[in-house]
Amino acid sequence: MKNKEKWIQKSFLKDKRGKIIGTHMHKIIGPAYEQVIKQHASGVLADIGCGEVPYYFIYKDLVTDNICIDWKVLGSKISYLDYTADLNHEKLPLQSASVDTVLCTDVLEHIKHPEQLFTEMSRILVPGGKLILTVPFMYWLHDTPNDYHRYSKYKLKDFCERNGLSVHSICEYGGLPEIVYDIVWKGFTYYPLPFRKFILPAWKILGWGLSRFNTVRRISLMTKREFPLGYILVAEKQTI
Numbered sequence: 001m002k003n004k005e006k007w008i009q010k011s012f013l014k015d016k017r018g019k020i021i022g023t024h025m026h027k028i029i030g031p032a033y034e035q036v037i038k039q040h041a042s043g044v045l046a047d048i049g050c051g052e053v054p055y056y057f058i059y060k061d062l063v064t065d066n067i068c069i070d071w072k073v074l075g076s077k078i079s080y081l082d083y084t085a086d087l088n089h090e091k092l093p094l095q096s097a098s099v100d101t102v103l104c105t106d107v108l109e110h111i112k113h114p115e116q117l118f119t120e121m122s123r124i125l126v127p128g129g130k131l132i133l134t135v136p137f138m139y140w141l142h143d144t145p146n147d148y149h150r151y152s153k154y155k156l157k158d159f160c161e162r163n164g165l166s167v168h169s170i171c172e173y174g175g176l177p178e179i180v181y182d183i184v185w186k187g188f189t190y191y192p193l194p195f196r197k198f199i200l201p202a203w204k205i206l207g208w209g210l211s212r213f214n215t216v217r218r219i220s221l222m223t224k225r226e227f228p229l230g231y232i233l234v235a236e237k238q239t240i
Contacts, residue, residue, distance in 0.1 A: 001053065001067070001080050002081060002082060003080055006078050007078075009056075011054050012026055012030045012034075012057070024178075024181060024185065025182060027211060028211075029173065029230075032232060033105065033232065036171070036232050037062075040130045040132055041058075041062045041063055041101050041132065042063060042130070043064055043099070043101060044063065044064055044065045044067065044099045044100050044101070045059060045063040045065070045066045045100065045102070045103055046121075046124060047067065047068050047103045048069050048070075048102060048103065048104040048121060049070050049071075049104060049106075050069065050070050050081070055105060059103070063100075063101065067094065067099065068080050068082050069081065069082065069087075069092060069093070070084065070087070071086065071087065087111055087117055088111055088112045089113070091120055092121070092124055095124070096123050097123075097124070098124055098126070099124050099125060099126065099129065100125075100126055102124065102129070102131045103132050104131070104132070105132075105134045106134055108149070108151065109136060109150060109151070110143060115162075118162075118163050122163040122165055125237040126237065127238065128237060128239055130234060130237075131233070131234070131235045131237070133156070133234075133235075134230060135230055136229065136230040137150055137152065137228045137229065138227060138229055139230065140182075152231075153172070153233075156170055156231060157170065165235040165236065165237055165238065166236050166238055167233070167234075167235050169232075169233070170232070171232045172224040172228035172229075172230070172231060173229055173230055173231070173232060174220065174229025174230060175219065175220035175221065175222070175224035176220070176223035177210060177216050177219055177220050178210075178229045179229055181206070181210060185203055185204075185207065188203065
């Protein structure tokens with residue numbers, strides 16, 4: 001990664017107890033992603049669609065090197081990219097079987113031709129290497145017009161089966177409470193809906209306390225299979 005010494009953690013900040021702080025979505029996604037990345041990241045890691053490399057703080061001490069690939073990141077004063085590539089059309093600029101881990105977080109829904117990118121991610125992995133991939137599912141349109149797909153766990157499994165990857169795990173994160181909370185928050189944030197000035201402060205306080213209630217956690221666990229906010233996939237490159 002270029003400019004490693006200049007990298008600053010801007011999101012998924014932690015408090016003194018080591019818990020992730022920020023928005024309600026940060027508190028949902030952060031711990032879920034962190035647990036999986038810490039468990040499976042190793043060796044040379046390719047961060048595909050890395051943006052400003054928000055998860056570098058999780059994997060930096062677990063890998064021997066990280067290679068950052070993305071479209072040119074606009075509006076950023078510092079570039080961390082080792083390579084720029086059109087992820088919709090171009091091959092990844094890495095040799096076959098050259099990395100131990102591929103990390104691709106919340107990128108696949110923005111790819112017009114996901115089959116090609118999945119094939120490329122499998123190609124650059126060494127046999128036995130790991131793909132860590134996350135996608136939203138019940139989630140609003142974002143980064144439009146470049147928001148093309150939503151994938152169920154069954155489609156993610158199909159991608160793996162057709163590209164020489166064996167599924168280690170596909171885990172849902174979030175459930176019905178998180179979906180309802182996120183929809184209301186985004187609706188009142190982005191539209192001048194009635195009672196907005198009263199709803200948003202109250203909803204923010206509710207989000208702060210949601211994860212603290214055992215009943216809410218139980219509902220999330222009970223509903224996340226049918227109402228997932230998103231998925232975290234871990235797959236392994238099959239050996240010949």
